[in-house]
Amino acid sequence: MSAKLSPRQVGDVIVVDVSGRITLGEGSSNLREGIRGLLTQGNKKILLNLGEVSYIDSSGIGELVSGFTSVTNQGGQLKLLNLTKRVRDLLQITKLYTVFEVYDEEAAAVRSFV
Amino acid sequence: MGEDTSSETRRVEKLLDSVLESADAAERVALKAARELGFPDDEQHKIGMAVREAIVNAVVHGNRYNAHKKVHLAVTSGQDHLAVTIGDEGEGFDLAALPDPLAEQNLLHQSGRGIFLIRAFMDEFEVRRRVPGGTEVRLVKYLEKKQ
Numbered sequence: 539m540s541a542k543l544s545p546r547q548v549g550d551v552i553v554v555d556v557s558g559r560i561t562l563g564e565g566s567s568n569l570r571e572g573i574r575g576l577l578t579q580g581n582k583k584i585l586l587n588l589g590e591v592s593y594i595d596s597s598g599i600g601e602l603v604s605g606f607t608s609v610t611n612q613g614g615q616l617k618l619l620n621l622t623k624r625v626r627d628l629l630q631i632t633k634l635y636t637v638f639e640v641y642d643e644e645a646a647a648v649r650s651f652v
Numbered sequence: 653m654g655e656d657t658s659s660e661t662r663r664v665e666k667l668l669d670s671v672l673e674s675a676d677a678a679e680r681v682a683l684k685a686a687r688e689l690g691f692p693d694d695e696q697h698k699i700g701m702a703v704r705e706a707i708v709n710a711v712v713h714g715n716r717y718n719a720h721k722k723v724h725l726a727v728t729s730g731q732d733h734l735a736v737t738i739g740d741e742g743e744g745f746d747l748a749a750l751p752d753p754l755a756e757q758n759l760l761h762q763s764g765r766g767i768f769l770i771r772a773f774m775d776e777f778e779v780r781r782r783v784p785g786g787t788e789v790r791l792v793k794y795l796e797k798k799q
Contacts, residue, residue: 562708563672596705596765604762624697631772632765633754 540564541591541598543572551583551648552576553619557590560598569598573605573616582614583651587644589620599632606638615639619647661730668707668723670715670740675707678725682736685729689795698773699734699793705766706738706789714740714787724788732795733775739788747779 539558546553554572559565576584586602588594594602602618609616617639621629629635641647664681668674682703686696707723715721724739751758753765771777776792 561704562675562712595701595708596763596769597708599765600762603760607760628769632768633759637759 539592541566541568543568545572545576548585548644548648551585551651552581553585553587553644553648555587555590557592559593560591560601561593561595562597566597566601569601570604573601573608577608577612577614582609582612584609584614584616585619585641585644585647585651586616587619588625589622591622591625594625594628599628599634602638603634615651617641617647617650619644661728663726663728665727666725668725670711670717670719670721670723672708672711674711674723675704678707678723678738679704681725681727682734685727686734686793689729689734691734691793691795695793699736699791702770702773702791702793703736703738705770706736706791709766709789710738710740710742710787713745714742716742724782734793736791737788738791739782739786741782741786744781744787 540563541556541558541560544555546555556569560569573584606616619641621640626635629638639650641650664685666677666681668677679700683696683700686699691699710723711717715723721741726737728735750767751764753761753768758764770791774791774793776790778790780788782788
């Protein structure tokens with residue numbers, strides 16, 4: 539199943555529950571368009587909940603990076619929540635684990651936004 | 653195309669279209685072979701990912717989605733290893749010229765991690781020119797890690 543995004547508001551943070559596969563094609567496209575849409579609406583505090591992401595390929599990693607760059611360049615923050623072991627391992631071997639702020643608990647993640 | 657079921661090796665060959673969905677088909681073939689060989693779950697996942705990345709490269713960069721060009725897949729199960737070759741009918745590429753995705757200046761690039769992941773997940777990775785034309789990559793994973 540290609541990645542689906544379900545945004546919800548928690549205070550002034552948009553928590554985006556992502557589920558499915560973030561792979562080249564529909565999945566990565568959905569992620570890209572989803573983040574772009576939130577930015578267009580003026581949302582600058584975005585927390586991607588990846589707990590239900592079953593699979594991510596290099597294109598999906600690329601969209602996470604692209605989203606992070608876009609949000610940061612507009613003065614916002616994009617952070618990650620609930621990484622599975624496989625996604626965490628991917629970010630570590632690609633040296634991206636230290637680029638993102640990663641959280642295991644939503645309340646702490648939401649509090650971290652300035 | 654077909655199967656070779658001789659006692660020591662089993663080989664499955666498929667000719668795939670230059671569409672993204674071919675990555676799903678190739679991953680299924682590779683995962684089935686990996687499962688039958690007895691690779692643990694995590695190693696099966698790595699094999700599937702590596703094959704997917706290689707097929708996507710063949711479709712997107714090699715054949716450039718050209719409907720007249722095919723992707724050539726062969727999955728060979730040896731006694732202690734799985735070998736996957738993926739060939740495209742494109743112009744070829746210079747492996748040495750690819751940017752290092754771990755270099756600081758490239759870390760935030762959107763693309764360029766596919767081959768890096770293949771190398772990280774497989775024990776052997778080889779690129780060669782394909783006859784009559786195109787590129788063939790060979791990915792190998794051993795049941796017990798080679799020293």
